[in-house]
Amino acid sequence: xxxxxxxxxxxxxxxxxxxxxxxxxxxxxxxxxxxxxxxxxxxxxxxxxxxxxxxxxxxxxxxxxxxxxxxxxxxxxxxxxxxxxxxxxxxxxxxxxxxxxxxxxxxxxxxxxxxxxxxxxxxxxxxxxxxxxxxxxxxxxxxxxxxxxxxxxxxxxxxxxxxxxxxxxxxxxxxxxxxxxxxxxxxxxxxxxxxxxxxxxxxxxxxxxxxxxxxxxxxxxxxxxxxxxxxxxxxxxxxxxxxxxxxxxxxxxxxxxxxxxxxxxxxxxxxxxxxxxxxxxxxxxxxxxxxxxxxxxxxxxxxxxxxxxxxxxxxxxxxxxxxxxxxxxxxxxxxxxxxxxxxxxxxxxxxxxxxxxxxxxxxxxxxxxxxxxxxxxxxxxxxxxxxxxxxxxxxxxxxxxxxxxxxxxxxxxxxxxxxxxxxxxxxxxxxxxxxxxxxx
Numbered sequence: 001x002x003x004x005x006x007x008x009x010x011x012x013x014x015x016x017x018x019x020x021x022x023x024x025x026x027x028x029x030x031x032x033x034x035x036x037x038x039x040x041x042x043x044x045x046x047x048x049x050x051x052x053x054x055x056x057x058x059x060x061x062x063x064x065x066x067x068x069x070x071x072x073x074x075x076x077x078x079x080x081x082x083x084x085x086x087x088x089x090x091x092x093x094x095x096x097x098x099x100x101x102x103x104x105x106x107x108x109x110x111x112x113x114x115x116x117x118x119x120x121x122x123x124x125x126x127x128x129x130x131x132x133x134x135x136x137x138x139x140x141x142x143x144x145x146x147x148x149x150x151x152x153x154x155x156x157x158x159x160x161x162x163x164x165x166x167x168x169x170x171x172x173x174x175x176x177x178x179x180x181x182x183x184x185x186x187x188x189x190x191x192x193x194x195x196x197x198x199x200x201x202x203x204x205x206x207x208x209x210x211x212x213x214x215x216x217x218x219x220x221x222x223x224x225x226x227x228x229x230x231x232x233x234x235x236x237x238x239x240x241x242x243x244x245x246x247x248x249x250x251x252x253x254x255x256x257x258x259x260x261x262x263x264x265x266x267x268x269x270x271x272x273x274x275x276x277x278x279x280x281x282x283x284x285x286x287x288x289x290x291x292x293x294x295x296x297x298x299x300x301x302x303x304x305x306x307x308x309x310x311x312x313x314x315x316x317x318x319x320x321x322x323x324x325x326x327x328x329x330x331x332x333x334x335x336x337x338x339x340x341x342x343x344x345x346x347x348x349x350x351x352x353x354x355x356x357x358x359x360x361x362x363x364x365x366x367x368x369x370x371x372x373x374x375x376x377x378x379x380x381x382x383x384x385x386x387x388x389x390x391x392x393x394x395x396x397x398x399x400x401x402x403x404x405x406x407x408x409x410x411x412x413x414x415x416x417x418x419x420x421x422x423x424x425x426x427x428x429x430x431x432x433x434x435x436x437x438x439x440x
Contacts, residue, residue: 001168004159005037014154015116020044021154022078022105022114025069027062029169029176030120032069034157036174038118039073046076048108048117050101053082054093055181062177069175078112080104094187109152121146121155124162127211128192135192139259139269144219161208229260234304240397241304245297250280265304266290275302298394305400314402318362318434320355330402332364333435340428348415351404353422355432359407364414364436367403373410374420384413391416402436 009015023038025031025047038045049066051059063079070077082100087093105117126145133142148155157165169176185191201207234243243261248254259272267275267290278286278297288295289307296303316327324333337343342352371384388398393416404412412418414436424431 001160001164002037002040005156006041008159009041009156012148014149014156015043018044019115020046020113021116021118022108022112023047024101024105024117024119025049025066026120026179027065027177028120028179029174030122030157030162030165032065032174032176033165033169033172034118034120035069035075036169036172037156039075046078046108046112046114048078048080048105050097050104051079051081052097052100053084054087054097055179058177058180062179065175065177076112078104078108105152115152116154117152118154118156120157122157122160122162122165123208123212124193124197126158126215127197127208128189130211130215131192131196132188137269139263140218140222140225140256144222145215163208225256225260228257232257232261234261234302240400243302243304244300245279245302246300248276248279250276262295262302262304265293265295267293267295296394296397299392301394303394303397314364314366316364318360318364318404320360329438330364331437333437335433337431337433338429340424340426340431342424342431345433349437350433350435351412351414351418352424353411353418353432353434354424354428355430356428357406357422358411358432362411363405364402365405366399367401367413371403371410373403373413373417375413375417376420376423377417378420384410387413387417404434404436 015021021038021043023031023035023045025035026049035045035047047066047070049063051063053059063081067077067079069075080100082097086100087096091099108114109117130143130145146155146158147153148158160168168174182190183194185194197207204210232244232247234241236242245258248258255272255276258276259267259269262272262275267288271288271290275288275295275297278288286297288297292307294305294307296305314327314330316325316330316332318325318332318334322335324331326332336355337352345352367384369385372381373384373387374380375382375387384401384403385398388401393401401416402414403410404414406422409421410419411422412434
């Protein structure tokens with residue numbers, strides 16, 4: 001087991017010589033074996049123990065065991081005793097305990113210079129996690145198990161089964177304490193460990209070994225899916241996220257791909273199914289909402305907007321003098337040019353006006369129902385809402401449209417059309433150039 005431990009660390013670059021590693025040690029057999037293996041490997045290490053104060057004298061006995069082991073082997077020992085009142089929070093005891101644990105680990109890393117945090121998850125923990133995720137419903141990533149390493153976390157015991165851990169502990173005469181609460185089926189994980197896994201092992205006594213091979217396949221499949229998703233991810237265009245779905249044909253593999261593409265924005269598989277129906281029906285303007293984002297489907301494109309951006313208030317007063325002014329996410333740059341010949345410019349952000357026709361200060365704001373203007377190149381007056389329909393501006397983007405107002409009159413639908421009353425003519429001697437930009 002010791003050689004397997006070293007091989008896993010080396011092949012996966014979990015620890016390099018000189019790394020200072022913090023080991024999470026509860027006093028149970030897994031973490032005591034991990035501490036033993038780390039000490040035997042002569043890595044620079046310290047031990048962190050959390051006394052959750054949930055099991056009375058048993059919790060204190062766990063603490064004493066870990067403390068005594070550290071003193072006997074001259075290993076730095078760090079203790080965190082959880083305040084009992086913390087469990088009065090609305091979150092579950094398990095979630096509170098987890099937050100306490102990892103907050104403690106992060107603080108020790110920052111204060112003591114630890115590079116890695118090693119936890120003692122084993123192969124059986126991995127099996128239980130996958131079964132639990134499968135039972136609750138999950139995508140491919142939920143079936144890939146516990147990650148071997150993260151930003152700081154490493155799990156050097158994932159290769160070993162629980163049986164192998166016990167065998168090694170006995171052969172090396174390692175002392176540990178059993179948590180009797182693990183035998184109770186109060187928690188879902190315990191139920192899987194104590195009831196489900198034994199039944200599965202009656203069907204397949206080599207369950208852990210075959211699961212390991214299956215896990216490798218699933219992890220490879222997840223990587224292939226991720227690579228495919230990366231080629232179709234949403235791109236930012238003119239301050240918006242656009243996701244092309246013209247490739248979508250409603251096939252099951254396409255549905256899986258779509259679910260992965262919208263997952264970063266808080267949408268689940270059920271949302272992907274609903275979105276699939278809208279894409280296949282070809283009906284534009286359909287809106288979908290997560291807790292943080294909204295998606296608008298329009299002509300083969302998904303327009304993804306954060307709810308915060310969609311509802312942000314914009315109002316900027318623009319003075320007559322040259323210069324820049326900004327508020328919130330937008331800025332306006334104002335300058336004057338002589339003559340009346342329009343230079344090359346980006347109509348999505350820039351427009352030119354006859355300043356003699358404007359009344360200052362100008363106001364940049366969101367469009368409102370009832371706004372109307374005289375579109376350049378068209379006859380008569382038109383409501384802004386009707387203009388946006390004619391211009392086929394998607395529903396989500398309509399809410400983001402800005403207008404430039406001069407003394408109550410709309411001078412510019414920003415990025416789309418100026419008002420005929422403020423255009424440059426042959427009589428214009430000096431032009432006003434206005435640029436409206438969204439800050440990064």
